[in-house]
Amino acid sequence: MKKILSILLVLTVISCKNSTETSGKLKVVTTTTMVTDLVKNIGGDLIEIEGLMGAGVDPHLYKASEGDVSKLFQADVIFYNGLHLEGKLVEVFEKMEAQQKKTVALGDFLNKKELIASEYFASNYDPHVWFNIQFFKQFAEKVTQVLSEEDPINAEAYKTNNATFQKKLDALEEEVKATIATLPKEKRILVTAHDAFNYFGNEYGFVVVGLQGISTATEAGVQDVQRLSEFIITNKVKAIFIESSVPRRTIEALQQAVLSKNHEVVIGGSLYSDALGDANSVEGTYIGMFTSNVNIIVNALR
Structure with a gap:
């Protein structure tokens, strides 16, 4: 971890440009595959997105590589689940915040009274909140808000994409219940x-x-x-x-x-x-x- 964090200092010195200056698109990095899919639905082709984790990857045990740290540093926005799901990345996220990176822990915006508490887990809450579709809909609203704030030119497109995705999630809910x-x-x-x-x-x-x-x-x-x-x-x-x-x-x-x-x-x-x-x-x-x-x-x- 010390080696990875030291890379942050080097990257800070050699790269001060916002990534949108070179690509013209908001550059977004996500952690879990669920968050990646969500942000893709809202951002579409208007953003450049990189997900750190792939299929079958356990976020509880995931450790950042040097390449991951570089991707995070170059991002305009970082979305992650939070609630200590990505427990071994917490220190990296804290360093990103210190570098004034826009980091968004989606789980932090849920009503804690609706979460499942756990005396055995560090966050005191069960982090697997995506298995409540209504919580995932709230995630989508937060992603839409953040993308719209960071890229106001495309705000209406993000809102339109969110409206479409919300309808799909409502249809999913009905199918699941049936x-x-x-x-x-x-x-x-x-x-x-x-x-x-x-x-x-x-x-x-x-x-x-x-x-x-x-x-x-x-x-x-x-x-x-x-x-x-x-x-x-x-x-x-x-x-x-x-x-x-x-x-x-x-x-x-x-x-x-x-x-x-x-x-x-x-x-x-x-x-x-x-x-x-x-x-x-x-x-x-x-x-x-x-x-x-x-x-x-x-x-x-x-």
């Missing part, structure tokens, strides 16, 4: 690799249990596996789920623990939790990811 309504309430028990789906559970009436905690930086132990295996057996859970950004071995160990007690549980599929799918796939968008998750969950548990 699909979940086909799953009996007693079968709405979602067991996954880590606690990423609590906002989803609150919105759609699921009991959510993760093998690991809110952050994947915490390791699941033997007692965690045994405790959850008993829960699965007691509640006759039909399927459990791996996650695209978390090693599957933890859920496979849980499945074996259940099987060793002469009970059966299947792995219902892979869910997208902390990252979207491949960039060129349907699941590489927020709407595609959410739709895919819901279909996998409902089909496996039904």
Whole structure:
């Protein structure tokens, strides 16, 4: 980290120009794939955008490379999830703020009274807020506001793009509710690799249990596996789920623990939790990811 932060000082000396002076477009850097997709929907071709994280990348564990620091320094605006999701980047963001960079932690603008508190996580809030579509809509409003302020010439276009995206999110919400309504309430028990789906559970009436905690930086132990295996057996859970950004071995160990007690549980599929799918796939968008998750969950548990 010291080496990376020292690069900031060098970049400060050799580059004082605003990036828009060379490209003519607002230069934006984002962290997670969810935030990247969101900003693309609002900014469109009016901005230059670079996302630091790709498909399958775990933001809890992500560390900035020297190249990342250079990208961040050259940006006009930096958008990130916040709420300590990108925990290992916090010091870098603090340095960026000291350099008068426009950094926007989207989660900081949500009503804290509506967030899920956690005594075990550093931020005291569950950071997986994108699994509440209404929160994601608020993210879109904030991105629109910031882009409009930083690039007032294109403000109306950003607002138009946001209006279009808001309608798409409303349609997603209706589709999700309709699909979940086909799953009996007693079968709405979602067991996954880590606690990423609590906002989803609150919105759609699921009991959510993760093998690991809110952050994947915490390791699941033997007692965690045994405790959850008993829960699965007691509640006759039909399927459990791996996650695209978390090693599957933890859920496979849980499945074996259940099987060793002469009970059966299947792995219902892979869910997208902390990252979207491949960039060129349907699941590489927020709407595609959410739709895919819901279909996998409902089909496996039904």
